Amino acid sequence: MKHTYFIQLLTTLLLMTAISSCTQSHIIPEVQTDKQVTLFPDYTGVTFPSNIAPPNFRIMEEGEEYYTEIGNKNKVFVTIRSKEPSVVIPVKEWGELLKQTTGNTFYIRIYILQTGRWTQFPDITNIISPAPIDPYLVYRLIYPGYELWNQMGIYQRDLTSYREIPLIENQSIEKGCLNCHTFCKNSPETMMIHTRGEVGGTLVYRQGNISRLDVNTPEMKNGGTYAAWHPGGRYLAFSVNEIRQYFHTTGPKAVEVSDSESDLVLLDTETNRLISSPSIYGKEWMETFPAWNPDGTMLYFCRSKAIDKNTPLDSIRYDLCRISFDAGKENLGTPECIYEASLKGKSVSFPRISPDGKYLMFTCSNYGNFSIWHPESELYLLNMETNEIRNMEEVNSNDVESFHTWSSTGEWFVFSSKRQDGLWAHPYIAKFDNQKGTAGKPFVLPQKDPDFYLNFTRTFNLPELITTPVKIGNELIKQTRNNKETVSWDRK
Known part of the structure; x- marks a missing residue:
């Protein structure tokens, strides 16, 4: 019985942790702006080959915290929440995005916590070309x-x-x-x-x-x-x-x-x-x-x-x-x-x-x-x-x-x-x-x-x-x- 109880307790704790993580990563913006967010390097409005490494970047805006979401019209592949403005895209998730977005667009959605309020910036849209580049x-x-x-x-x-x-x-x-x-x-x-x-x-x-x-x-x-x-x-x-x-x-x-x-x-x-x-x-x-x-x-x-x-x-x-x-x-x-x-x-x-x-x-x-x-x-x-x-x-x-x-x-x-x-x-x-x-x-x-x-x-x-x-x-x-x-x- 003790063994079963501990398994049930562990399962409950893991489930609560997962729910908590999901809640933590979901941002409800309090402010929406028309101002375009600046990235370094400038990976905005470009066409990428279908076999390129992840284009990591830094968000060039002041903030207390940053939330980045990368996905296409069907799926969110990457969510990153951090107090640092650097965005390092996981290689595995980027590879999946390349496969499932070839020939189509994907978005980079950025929220920044500024003076205690989350601001949502306009989506950045890029294209994944079906054409690979010489590797x-x-x-x-x-x-x-x-x-x-x-x-x-x-x-x-x-x-x-x-x-x-x-x-x-x-x-x-x-x-x-x-x-x-x-x-x-x-x-x-x-x-x-x-x-x-x-x-x-x-x-x-x-x-x-x-x-x-x-x-x-x-x-x-x-x-x-x-x-x-x-x-x-x-x-x-x-x-x-x-x-x-x-x-x-x-x-x-x-x-x-x-x-x-x-x-x-x-x-x-x-x-x-x-x-x-x-x-x-x-x-x-x-x-x-x-x-x-x-x-x-x-x-x-x-x-x-x-x-x-x-x-x-x-x-x-x-x-x-x-x-x-x-x-x-x-x-x-x-x-x-x-x-x-x-x-x-x-x-x-x-x-x-x-x-x-x-x-x-x-x-x-x-x-x-x-x-x-x-x-x-x-x-x-x-x-x-x-x-x-x-x-x-x-x-x-x-x-x-x-x-x-x-x-x-x-x-x-x-x-x-x-x-x-x-x-x-x-x-x-x-x-x-x-x-x-x-x-x-x-x-x-x-x-x-x-x-x-x-x-x-x-x-x-x-x-x-x-x-x-x-x-x-x-x-x-x-x-x-x-x-x-x-x-x-x-x-x-």
């Missing part, structure tokens, strides 16, 4: 100044969670500099990473093999810098640049980076031969930032008139050009200018073509080509079918918009922006409608800590979306210590 993002983390240049690395983030792992850090390669990385059609099966310093070279991974190359020859003054994979995975287009840095003591641009020389070459990764042509390699023009169209028949790039030591930096402007390429014959055609931005007082950098070949996104600034230091730089879009060019006002801000890449399907893109404070570049993601040629409101990459972007002191550089994880980080580090292979020059 991995690769980027370089670097301090924005130059005193700590030897503390950098290239990292891989799982977008479905918060897991970040280093692919290669310069602490593991004698503190050498890590530069550009790029992938062929969003796949880590064909990739490239630059390293500088004692173990410098170009690491090329394709068909299961890693090579460490010196993309330079005695006939060339400059080595390979910015790269783009031909969609066939055999050729790498490189710009060969002489880059100079300038430091200003006053003004909004503390640093200026500019090319004094630049040309284009193609690396045949099967034979380690460099291919070029007088049409893209010579003293008359400076060519840089190569990018291929999806079938590999056209190489797009940025081009400016050659300069000398007396040329003012703010007079250097790049146009958007292209040149045909016959992979079978390894022949390059004649350059063609498709957007003469210099006539409009503008300069083009970072052309990137959507996987369906319908759109070309590029960065536009007032001059030069290193747009990460230009607060006025913005994303522009060229419709390849109509030749219409427009400012992507729906994603641009009052500060830097710079490097950008498409997802493998073209339904998403990621770009670097300094919109938070003008100093740190963070990766922003936006949904793209390839029928209308428009983008949704961008959102910053979700982090586990809602205050992450308030405290993190490194900048995200060159974000690249990939479909599967890179699994050869240790092999890349080992390869930096192997002999560097040379390339031959086949200038046509």
